[in-house]
Amino acid sequence: MTMRHSSRAKIGPPKTLPLTENPLARRYLLVALQIGITVALLAAWEIGARTGLVNRFLFASPSMVWDVLVKRSVSGELFEDIWTTSAETLTGYAVGAIGGSAIGLGLWYSRFLSDLSAPFIAAIGSIPVLAIAPMTIIWFGTGMMAKVMIVAFSCVVVSLTTSYKGAMRTDGDLINLMRSFGASRSAIFFKLVVPASMPWVISGLKLNVGFALVGAIVGEYISSQAGVGHMILLGSSNFSMNIVLAGVAVVMVMMLVFNFLVGLIEKSILSWERK
Amino acid sequence: MPHALEAMSITKSYMTSDGPMTVLRNMSFHAAKDEFVAFVGPSGCGKSTLFNIITGLLGPDAGSIVVDGRETTGMVSAKIGYVLQKDLLFPWRTVVDNIILGLEVKGASKREARAKASRLLHDYKMSGYENKLPGELSGGMRQRVALMRTMITDPQIIMIDESYKALDYPLKIELEGELLDHVKGSGKTVIFITHDIEEAVTLADRVYVMKAHPGEIVEEIRIDLGTESHSIPERRMSPRFNEYYDRIWQRIGAPRTVNA
Ligand SMILES: Nc1ncnc2c1ncn2[C@@H]1O[C@H](COP(=O)(O)OP(=O)(O)O)[C@@H](O)[C@H]1O
Ligand SMILES: [Mg+2]
Numbered sequence: 001m002t003m004r005h006s007s008r009a010k011i012g013p014p015k016t017l018p019l020t021e022n023p024l025a026r027r028y029l030l031v032a033l034q035i036g037i038t039v040a041l042l043a044a045w046e047i048g049a050r051t052g053l054v055n056r057f058l059f060a061s062p063s064m065v066w067d068v069l070v071k072r073s074v075s076g077e078l079f080e081d082i083w084t085t086s087a088e089t090l091t092g093y094a095v096g097a098i099g100g101s102a103i104g105l106g107l108w109y110s111r112f113l114s115d116l117s118a119p120f121i122a123a124i125g126s127i128p129v130l131a132i133a134p135m136t137i138i139w140f141g142t143g144m145m146a147k148v149m150i151v152a153f154s155c156v157v158v159s160l161t162t163s164y165k166g167a168m169r170t171d172g173d174l175i176n177l178m179r180s181f182g183a184s185r186s187a188i189f190f191k192l193v194v195p196a197s198m199p200w201v202i203s204g205l206k207l208n209v210g211f212a213l214v215g216a217i218v219g220e221y222i223s224s225q226a227g228v229g230h231m232i233l234l235g236s237s238n239f240s241m242n243i244v245l246a247g248v249a250v251v252m253v254m255m256l257v258f259n260f261l262v263g264l265i266e267k268s269i270l271s272w273e274r275k
Numbered sequence: 276m277p278h279a280l281e282a283m284s285i286t287k288s289y290m291t292s293d294g295p296m297t298v299l300r301n302m303s304f305h306a307a308k309d310e311f312v313a314f315v316g317p318s319g320c321g322k323s324t325l326f327n328i329i330t331g332l333l334g335p336d337a338g339s340i341v342v343d344g345r346e347t348t349g350m351v352s353a354k355i356g357y358v359l360q361k362d363l364l365f366p367w368r369t370v371v372d373n374i375i376l377g378l379e380v381k382g383a384s385k386r387e388a389r390a391k392a393s394r395l396l397h398d399y400k401m402s403g404y405e406n407k408l409p410g411e412l413s414g415g416m417r418q419r420v421a422l423m424r425t426m427i428t429d430p431q432i433i434m435i436d437e438s439y440k441a442l443d444y445p446l447k448i449e450l451e452g453e454l455l456d457h458v459k460g461s462g463k464t465v466i467f468i469t470h471d472i473e474e475a476v477t478l479a480d481r482v483y484v485m486k487a488h489p490g491e492i493v494e495e496i497r498i499d500l501g502t503e504s505h506s507i508p509e510r511r512m513s514p515r516f517n518e519y520y521d522r523i524w525q526r527i528g529a530p531r532t533v534n535a
Contacts, residue, residue, distance in 0.1 A: 173363055176332050180357050181377040181428065191380070195367045272367040272408050 064242035084227040092151020093212040100159030101201045108167035125157035147219035154215035159204040166200025209258045277344035278305040279464040285338035297489040311465045313479035321490030322468040356430030360437040362417040364409040371405040377428040415446045435467035448507045455505040476519045477510045484526045
């Protein structure tokens with residue numbers, strides 16, 4: 001059906017495409033609609049809150065949330081919280097995601113060790129962060145260290161397993177080629193296995209951005225003096241939905257920024273993939 | 276003088292779910308310096324297995340491989356270089372860095388290796404492509420780079436496993452001609468493994484015809500097309516081409532027709 005349709009379109013006189021089929025117009029249309037929908041929802045929410053149709057105690061309003069963000073920006077409180085959560089997230093991420101990737105790649109060296117550790121890795125991977133978070137507070141105190149550990153724990157298994165999978169998928173013919181050059185096992189590892197696994201490692205790193213931020217916020221929920229999770233927790237314990245929602249908005253922005261940063265890393269490491 | 280390569284009674288079987296399966300049985304053959312030797316046989320007759328045994332990537336169950344008078348059975352020898360059907364370039368390395376891979380692994384200075392690679396690129400008419408990535412090259416260029424990567428390590432024996440199989444016909448002819456230009460008369464030995472009778476007859480000085488289940492040599496044919504030309508079309512024009520082609524075809528093609 002589609003085939004016949006398109007062949008007829010080629011023969012017949014040129015017709016202007018409908019808006020939704022012209023790729024550029026389609027993109028602008030989509031963005032315009034998305035912005036429009038967002039603005040409409042926020043406006044409806046705001047108007048609803050002002051007219052009393054929406055319960056301001058339960059749902060606050062966009063302007064109330066905005067006020068919180070402005071007030072806390074001016075006082076500097078907001079940046080302190082963002083900084084605290086970012087530091088926990090990034091440090092824990094560096095330890096867990098990067099450390100996990102290194103271990104996962106390293107397991108390529110020893111089939112025996114990787115087979116031996118497989119069930120233990122699976123066991124650790126099956127523990128929800130929430131279940132061990134309280135324990136880390138006991139072990140590492142209520143400061144930054146506990147959160148870093150929770151974040152690292154949330155990232156390590158995913159990175160370990162994806163990068164191990166990547167390493168094990170290295171093309172056997174490429175390994176043979178290296179062997180035919182007389183390459184040592186470590187030359188094969190560093191010159192072939194590591195770069196060949198990068199798409200996998202990066203996919204693990206990308207998945208972990210979300211896990212890391214969730215880990216930091218969970219850690220702050222359990223015990224904290226600062227951080228965006230702390231802000232949300234305090235807000236909700238005072239029934240201040242405006243503070244809670246301001247915190248949620250901040251988390252969304254942080255997520256966007258972290259994803260963007262990892263995207264930059266991906267672009268620079270995997271530049272060859274697009275060729 | 277010893278042969279460049281000598282194989283004695285190579286036997287190899289693989290373990291399968293139905294027990295051991297003999298893939299190669301009692302294969303003995305040799306190749307001289309400056310000689311092009313082809314192994315021709317149907318798919319599954321064990322050509323790639325043989326290739327891996329000659330290169331030392333795989334050990335045979337019995338028999339031995341002797342390179343230049345020294346036994347190398349089951350060992351990777353620096354005197355053997357190989358080119359596979361897939362070009363197997365590292366996509367994250369530039370053309371130059373792909374070419375120097377073997378030298379780099381052997382601990383050569385990168386700067387000198389790169390200079391050598393640039394000269395090689397010039398010889399293969401690919402100057403200017405030094406810093407391109409494999410993904411930016413055509414299939415033929417990638418195959419050329421793969422050949423350069425092998426040639427730069429200066430092996431005495433070059434093993435080629437169906438390298439030109441995936442390429443379109445004119446490109447295949449062109450690359451086969453280039454192989455003759457670059458290697459014929461250099462004193463190196465070329466062993467190529469193919470199911471393409473035409474390719475074997477045009478390029479080889481000697482052909483070993485193989486049959487399958489188990490893989491065995493059924494005939495050895497000395498090829499003399501009566502021309503020194505490196506042009507593939509010219510070599511195919513040789514009046515003896517068809518005669519050789521038919522003789523191999525009878526050996527490989529005929530039994531299959533009976534089975535079908
Ligand atoms: N690692 C292996 N284990 C078991 N059987 C194998 C293995 N490699 C190849 N074979 C079998 O051995 C036979 C020969 O394979 P191969 O050497 O690749 O032949 P060719 O290159 O001539 O097609 C085939 O039947 C193939 O299925
Ligand atoms: Mg094969």
